[in-house]
Amino acid sequence: MARSDKMLKAFQLFDEANGKDPNKEEFEGRLIPKELLYAMRMTDRLESFDSQASEPLQLTARCQHICRWEIPRDSYEMNRVGYLKWRQELKKFHAGKASEILNRVGYDEETIKKVVFLLEKKQLKKNEETQTLEDVICLVFLEFYFEPFMQKHDTSKLIGILQKTWQKMSAKGQQEALKLPLSKVTLDLISKALQN
Structure with missing residues (x-):
């Protein structure tokens, strides 16, 4: 770059x-x-x-x-x-x-x-660059900050947070999220969040 x-x-x-x-x-x-x-x-x-x-x-x-x-x-x-x-x-x-x-x-x-x-973060979902920034923020959160965060909250709150995070992301961001080196616990929670 x-x-x-x-x-x-x-x-x-x-x-x-x-x-x-x-x-x-x-x-x-x-x-x-x-x-x-x-x-x-x-x-x-x-x-x-x-x-x-x-x-x-x-x-x-x-x-x-x-x-x-x-x-x-x-x-x-x-x-x-x-x-x-x-x-x-x-x-x-x-x-x-x-x-x-x-x-x-x-x-x-x-x-x-x-x-x-x-x-x-103006025009999220409408402006391509705002959306790219939001995708990157969500990916960084999921990869580096979600697991420490997980220790402090109950499952229902975590599922809600994952659902909100997922909704903020583009389809490309969501695909990238599933390629991250996440633990089985996090992947299971994401799976539950996406089923609800």
Whole structure:
């Protein structure tokens, strides 16, 4: 996947920002800032899912959770309304952080607007790039984050989450999900979710 010098510089600045995440995750025997690892996984998954992805889409995948720890989930009420408010606030926050960095690197207004449009997940199911981003987010979630999540919730909640995840994905995304190196437990849950 071709990357311009400008994009590599933006990636570097996104990674420096995410490298400040105080939350760490173990990966290949090292502790890595959680959002930095997430950003690298998003880029890798986008590359394998859509090798022709546009520059704005590649930029968006890399900064999708930029500095997320700065607005913790528990700063909002721990219910559905609180969750939705938190998600809306995060979209604006990520868009602001990303725009700042893209401006600094010298991107034009049109590119920055496209990245903000994608970060805000506008026109899901209607806009091809928004849908590709959502597919990649779902694939990364299923491959790396679903199993740890599974330990904290009961089966009926997990099935509901898998059904919602599946509905957000395109047919191509769903096919890719079934090719992921998932455990038998996860695959069985997906199978149950798709039967209901």
